[in-house]
Amino acid sequence: MDLRGLSPAPVTAFTRDGDVDHEANARLARWLVSVKGVKSLVILGHAGEGTFLTEDERLALIRTYVEAVDGAVPIIAGITGEGTKVAAEEAKKCKAAGATGALVYPNHGWLRFGYQKGAPQSRYKAIWEESGLQCILFQYPDATKASYDLDTQLDIATQEGVVATKNGVRNMKRWYVEIPELKKANPNLQILSCHDEWLLPTMFDVDGLLVGYGNIAPELLVKLIEAGKAQNYTEARKVFEQLLPITRTVYHRGSHMEGTVALKLGLVKRGILDHATIREPLKNLGEKAEKEIFDAFDAAGVGRIQEAVLAAE
Numbered sequence: 001m002d003l004r005g006l007s008p009a010p011v012t013a014f015t016r017d018g019d020v021d022h023e024a025n026a027r028l029a030r031w032l033v034s035v036k037g038v039k040s041l042v043i044l045g046h047a048g049e050g051t052f053l054t055e056d057e058r059l060a061l062i063r064t065y066v067e068a069v070d071g072a073v074p075i076i077a078g079i080t081g082e083g084t085k086v087a088a089e090e091a092k093k094c095k096a097a098g099a100t101g102a103l104v105y106p107n108h109g110w111l112r113f114g115y116q117k118g119a120p121q122s123r124y125k126a127i128w129e130e131s132g133l134q135c136i137l138f139q140y141p142d143a144t145k146a147s148y149d150l151d152t153q154l155d156i157a158t159q160e161g162v163v164a165t166k167n168g169v170r171n172m173k174r175w176y177v178e179i180p181e182l183k184k185a186n187p188n189l190q191i192l193s194c195h196d197e198w199l200l201p202t203m204f205d206v207d208g209l210l211v212g213y214g215n216i217a218p219e220l221l222v223k224l225i226e227a228g229k230a231q232n233y234t235e236a237r238k239v240f241e242q243l244l245p246i247t248r249t250v251y252h253r254g255s256h257m258e259g260t261v262a263l264k265l266g267l268v269k270r271g272i273l274d275h276a277t278i279r280e281p282l283k284n285l286g287e288k289a290e291k292e293i294f295d296a297f298d299a300a301g302v303g304r305i306q307e308a309v310l311a312a313e
């Protein structure tokens with residue numbers, strides 16, 4: 001997979017009754033791939049409420065995405081099963097449904113207890129060997145116990161089947177040391193940042209972004225990536241400042257969970273979704289926050305996508 005560009009992590013659209021809305025998801029998929037610079041769609045992740053869907057719903061959503069993008073970009077599925085065997089079997093089913101890649105989540109028990117040495121490596125190996133899905137190494141924040149130390153990352157990054165890392169370490173001391181080490185160990189490893197709430201400092205070291213943010217402002221994020229790759233700080237800063245009202249209302253919130261709700265509101269504002277129905281445990285943000293989010297898009301000059309454009313996709 002060539003992920004050198006923007007890989008949005010789409011939300012999952014629901015009907016007002018709370019079922020997966022396949023038509024709305026296909027519309028979102030078609031719009032996102034119409035943006036030049038979008039290189040893949042990463043579904044069933046945090047932004048996609050992946051763990052709030054049943055297995056049947058997850059596989060049906062993959063099929064919807066594969067059909068909607070019609071080969072334009074690979075579909076990458078979040079793999080979240082807890083046990084290594086469970087995750088490998090989940091990946092195999094995702095592959096059969098049409099996915100090309102796997103964004104491999106850590107076992108969430110590790111968030112509380114930490115991981116035993118070697119266990120993350122085995123998880124990636126099993127998923128690759130069982131499914132053949134090209135894997136993305138997901139680096140969690142330094143503040144969690146599921147954040148891999150450098151040796152673990154280096155092992156995974158040089159394993160067969162691992163093509164990229166989505167790095168959300170949120171510790172620039174580690175970022176500045178570990179990203180060059182990963183590149184040295186595997187020059188082909190694609191480096192993707194996911195620091196949605198402050199992307200700018202990471203933009204000059206990456207091949208691309210794998211972000212929920214890609215749902216709502218893909219056009220500007222593509223420009224941010226281009227400026228970062230050109231080492232053009234002035235231009236990158238300009239795009240970052242333009243996005244700041246949106247960043248503040250979507251990602252500078254109480255928690256990243258709220259960010260997912262805010263992404264759906266943003267898609268309503270942009271005319272892609274008709275409503276922002278979510279699934280529990282997510283909660284609505286309330287009218288005040290909704291207005292702040294809608295106003296932020298106006299302040300940033302990020303407008304509604306015309307019906308005619310959507311119909312043409």
Ligand SMILES: N[C@@H](CC=O)C(=O)O
Pocket residue numbers: 045046047167168194195196211212256
């Ligand atoms: N940006 C987030 C959301 C995840 O998928 C992160 O850093 O993990």
